[in-house]
Amino acid sequence: MAYDDIAYNPANPYPGEVFNRPFGPNVYPGVVIDYKGDDVTPSNVIAVLTGNSSAVKGGNGRVVESTVEDNIFVYFADHGATGIIAIIDDELTAKQLNDALRTMHARKRYHQTVLYIEACESGSMFDGLLRDNINGTTFSFFIFRMHLLHMLILSHSHFIQLPSRTHLCL
Structure with missing residues (x-):
């Protein structure tokens, strides 16, 4: 779960790329985000943690199944x-x-x-x-x-x- 507002932000001089240190590698490729943007909500956080797939809204429906x-x-x-x-x-x-x-x-x-x-x-x-x-x-x-x-x-x-x-x- 991540808001995912960095990679394609208009202020990012490297669209589609994210770096976590100067001169470091692009860490964005391969990142899988189950819930992003408007799907990042308190109710989805609770539903994901408690394994309540019927309560999630948006995203891919994946929850913690532990x-x-x-x-x-x-x-x-x-x-x-x-x-x-x-x-x-x-x-x-x-x-x-x-x-x-x-x-x-x-x-x-x-x-x-x-x-x-x-x-x-x-x-x-x-x-x-x-x-x-x-x-x-x-x-x-x-x-x-x-x-x-x-x-x-x-x-x-x-x-x-x-x-x-x-x-x-x-």
Whole structure:
């Protein structure tokens, strides 16, 4: 699932090509995207994760068909705020995500799940909610007044409260 707005964006000087480092190879050929553009929605994210093919709209209908023997890795990068992550022009709430993870656990849809979320305040997506063999790793960059604070957050849900009431996973 990807919005897929880079390769053929009018601002891309190399139409149809995507590079992830200077002078690197074109990484776009062969990329298969099951859901892109307007098919990237919070409801499709939930349906795909929980294996609910009848609930997906658009895309190719593919969902996670896993068992208790499988490990699942999810990487998400976009914007966020306390208790939400942005999905194009919509948002997925912490409650929606965690309800989906609980559903997956109840249906024995994984052995372990790891979610990497790269979005502002992404640690708040798991505040007091992680359990059942789910590990959340969040990445976020914050600017506080005159100090640039780069935080690479690599842990399993240890939260601190800052004066701005921002949740960080350290």
